[in-house]
Amino acid sequence: MSRIGETFAELKRSGRGGFIPFITAGHPDLATTELLLIELAAAGADIIELGVPFSDPVADGEVIQRASERALRSGVTLRDALTCVAYAKQHIDVPIVLFSYFNPLLKFGEDRLAKHAKQAGVDAVLVTDLIPEEAESWTETLIQHDLDSIFLVAPTTSDERLARIAQRARGFIYAVSRAGVTGARNEMTRDAEALVQRVRSVSDLPVAVGFGISTAEQVREVWRFADAAVVGSAIVSQIEKMTGSSDLVGRVGEFARSLLALAPVR
Numbered sequence: 385m386s387r388i389g390e391t392f393a394e395l396k397r398s399g400r401g402g403f404i405p406f407i408t409a410g411h412p413d414l415a416t417t418e419l420l421l422i423e424l425a426a427a428g429a430d431i432i433e434l435g436v437p438f439s440d441p442v443a444d445g446e447v448i449q450r451a452s453e454r455a456l457r458s459g460v461t462l463r464d465a466l467t468c469v470a471y472a473k474q475h476i477d478v479p480i481v482l483f484s485y486f487n488p489l490l491k492f493g494e495d496r497l498a499k500h501a502k503q504a505g506v507d508a509v510l511v512t513d514l515i516p517e518e519a520e521s522w523t524e525t526l527i528q529h530d531l532d533s534i535f536l537v538a539p540t541t542s543d544e545r546l547a548r549i550a551q552r553a554r555g556f557i558y559a560v561s562r563a564g565v566t567g568a569r570n571e572m573t574r575d576a577e578a579l580v581q582r583v584r585s586v587s588d589l590p591v592a593v594g595f596g597i598s599t600a601e602q603v604r605e606v607w608r609f610a611d612a613a614v615v616g617s618a619i620v621s622q623i624e625k626m627t628g629s630s631d632l633v634g635r636v637g638e639f640a641r642s643l644l645a646l647a648p649v650r
Contacts, residue, residue, distance in 0.1 A: 386532050387479045387507050388555040391430055392590040392611060400647065401607030404592055405640055406433040406483065406616030408451035409468055410460030412627040419633045420623070421472035421480070427640035428647075429478055430612065433510070436465050436484035443512050443536075447617040450624065462488045462497070466504040473505030481508045481534060481555075494522060498529040508532035508555045516548045523552050534558055537583060539575040550587035557583055559610065561595045577609045604646040615643055 385393070395402050405424050409417050417434075424432055437455035441448060462484070469480050482501055489497050489511065501509060508531055514522060516535065523533040532555030537546060539560070549557065561576035580591050593606045594614030606613040622639045626632040 386530070386555055388431060388481075388532050391479055392556060395430060395590075395611065401603070401610070402430040402590075402592065402612030403428055403603065403640075403644055403647075404431045404433060404481075404594070404612050404614040405429050405619050406435060406594075406614060407623065408435040408437060408448060408455055408620060409465035410437055410455030410458055411451040411620065411623060412454065412632070413458065414460065414464055414468060416623075416632060417468045418471045420636060421468065422475050423633050423637040424640055425472075425476040425478040427637045428644050429640065431479045431481060431507075433481045433483045433614065433616070434465055434469060435616075436462050436482065436488055438485045438488060441485065441512075445617055447621050447624065451620050462492050463500075466500055466506070469501075469506055470504040479507035480505065481510055481532075482506045483510045484512070486511050486514045494525050498525045498531055502529045502531060506531065508534050510534035510536070510558060512536065516545065516552045519552055523554075527554070532556075536560055537579065539579050541579075543582070543586075546582060547586045550583070550589070553587065553589055556590040556592050556611065557587060558614065559583060559591050559593045561593050561597070561606075576606070580610045600643050600645045600647075603643050607647075615640075618643075 407420055421432060437452040437460050439456060441452050509526060526533045534555055535549045535553045536558045537549055559579045576593050583591050590611035592612035592614050593610040597603060597606060597613050597615050598618035603613040622636050626635050
């Protein structure tokens with residue numbers, strides 16, 4: 385069983401839902417990214433997603449797009465993201481998912497990326513725009529390096545596609561709560577719960593729900609029907625607001641803790 389599998393097994397034994405925060409590597413800078421990974425682990429993250437900056441993040445809303453743009457202007461690369469992971473893993477034991485579009489990984493080289501990711505301490509890779517029909521070589525490469533391959537599913541995903549993704553996925557399946565791009569929302573849609581039920585009909589893997597989750601109430605609502613809640617844009621927005629502040633890391637940690645305010649006592 386992978387470390388991500390072990391994490392979800394422990395969550396199940398404890399009767400808790402998982403908390404998966406997302407940040408963008410190099411936003412606002414690489415040194416702060418390293419400290420944020422450590423702080424988010426201390427704040428209660430069960431798994432952390434680290435986004436690789438990309439020039440055309442079509443699945444992301446304006447908040448994460450701006451974070452990617454700023455990181456790219458500073459020259460942040462995939463290799464830099466892996467360096468952040470390697471540093472943070474000297475201090476934390478929380479599984480880390482590398483979250484990327486396929487172009488940067490393809491340019492780096494599939495086998496080379498898997499090898500370097502494993503050496504850095506990455507536990508899984510989620511490729512936003514890689515479809516299961518074209519993922520066989522990629523997933524086999526990850527398996528060879530003991531890395532989990534995470535796939536996205538959406539309310540619009542067909543039953544046939546769901547079954548195909550279930551065959552390729554390892555670690556967990558990321559269920560997008562609604563059609564569209566990332567970004568905080570005031571309300572959760574019913575589409576998310578229906579999608580999780582559909583995923584469970586074809587896979588025994590844990591299901592994490594993301595896109596639009598920004599409050600403690602929404603996190604708790606997701607836990608009612610899924611195994612974990614992913615919070616991205618709301619956290620990246622806090623980083624954006626606090627950029628330049630000496631207490632950015634601590635304030636982001638406080639925000640992360642506030643998202644767990646309604647959680648059972650750990």
